Amino acid sequence: MSGRRVLLVTGGSRGIGAAVCLAAASEGWRVAVNYSSNRLAAENVVAQIAAAGGSAVAVQGDVGSEDGIKAIFAAVDAAFGRLDGLVNNAGIVGPPQRIDEVSPERLERMFRVNVTGTIRCAAEAVLRMSTRHGGKGGAIVNLSSAAAVLGAPGQYVDYAAAKGAIDSFTIGLAREVASEGVRVNAVRPGIIDTDIHASGGLPDRARDMAPSIPMQRSGTAGEVADAILYLLSDKATYVTGAILNVSGGR
Numbered sequence: 001m002s003g004r005r006v007l008l009v010t011g012g013s014r015g016i017g018a019a020v021c022l023a024a025a026s027e028g029w030r031v032a033v034n035y036s037s038n039r040l041a042a043e044n045v046v047a048q049i050a051a052a053g054g055s056a057v058a059v060q061g062d063v064g065s066e067d068g069i070k071a072i073f074a075a076v077d078a079a080f081g082r083l084d085g086l087v088n089n090a091g092i093v094g095p096p097q098r099i100d101e102v103s104p105e106r107l108e109r110m111f112r113v114n115v116t117g118t119i120r121c122a123a124e125a126v127l128r129m130s131t132r133h134g135g136k137g138g139a140i141v142n143l144s145s146a147a148a149v150l151g152a153p154g155q156y157v158d159y160a161a162a163k164g165a166i167d168s169f170t171i172g173l174a175r176e177v178a179s180e181g182v183r184v185n186a187v188r189p190g191i192i193d194t195d196i197h198a199s200g201g202l203p204d205r206a207r208d209m210a211p212s213i214p215m216q217r218s219g220t221a222g223e224v225a226d227a228i229l230y231l232l233s234d235k236a237t238y239v240t241g242a243i244l245n246v247s248g249g250r
């Protein structure tokens with residue numbers, strides 16, 4: 001039991017993150033299911049994993065705060081005493097706004113959660129996984145977005161810019177720690193059917209956008225999770241610095 005690899009998924013309680021937690025547990029990972037506010041959703045994921053014979057804990061913490069990040073990693077250390085993988089999945093959008101409508105407060109939070117949160121969680125993971133720090137190596141997967149290359153004009157260019165930063169960070173960190181046993185990759189989902197669209201005030205976005213997607217449909221959280229699980233796995237031992245589109249051709 002104690003030899004099984006440990007994965008931390010930020011925002012693991014719903015959507016893509018929850019699908020990653022369930023898929024990872026079915027492949028034998030022990031999983032830390034991070035959430036920010038919806039404890040019941042996280043506990044539901046943990047219960048599903050336990051019912052299937054896996055091992056998971058719910059870990060509260062806001063990746064948009066340094067105290068939250070410290071609490072998340074302290075909880076992972078206490079529960080498992082090791083870390084082998086990190087999926088930087090927690091992310092937020094905002095309601096559709098042109099940049100001349102975006103408030104400084106929204107912009108600051110957009111970058112604090114999506115960019116600073118990802119970078120700081122990666123730093124804490126490197127401290128635990130890098131051979132430079134006495135670790136045994138590991139893998140990090142960051143959640144970018146097709147918006148990073150499409151720009152999301154008229155919708156949320158601030159979110160798109162934040163995801164562009166994730167692409168650059170993925171490339172840089174991958175090269176920085178490549179010789180220390182840590183692989184770093186990203187996925188760029190297109191339109192995936194999760195609650196994130198409702199949180200941005202567009203509950204029907206996945207359905208409405210389908211005709212504009214080359215595959216003529218939105219993707220599922222499970223389809224993104226499959227790509228992430230590949231990048232975490234020993235099937236990807238020579239893959240680092242890659243950014244994989246999971247977007248139905250979008």
Ligand code: NAP
Nearest residue numbers: 011013014015016036037038062063090091145192194196
């Ligand atoms: P979602 O359904 O809205 O779920 C978001 C998850 O993140 C929830 O578990 C939520 O937990 C958690 N979370 C939010 N803010 C957090 C914070 N500050 N600290 C810790 N956890 C936090 O989102 P999703 O659609 O699965 O998206 C997951 C990732 O994929 C995001 O990075 C998103 O930008 C990216 N992505 C999504 C799409 C898409 O179409 N869905 C496309 C491209 C990229 P609580 O409920 O507790 O807050």
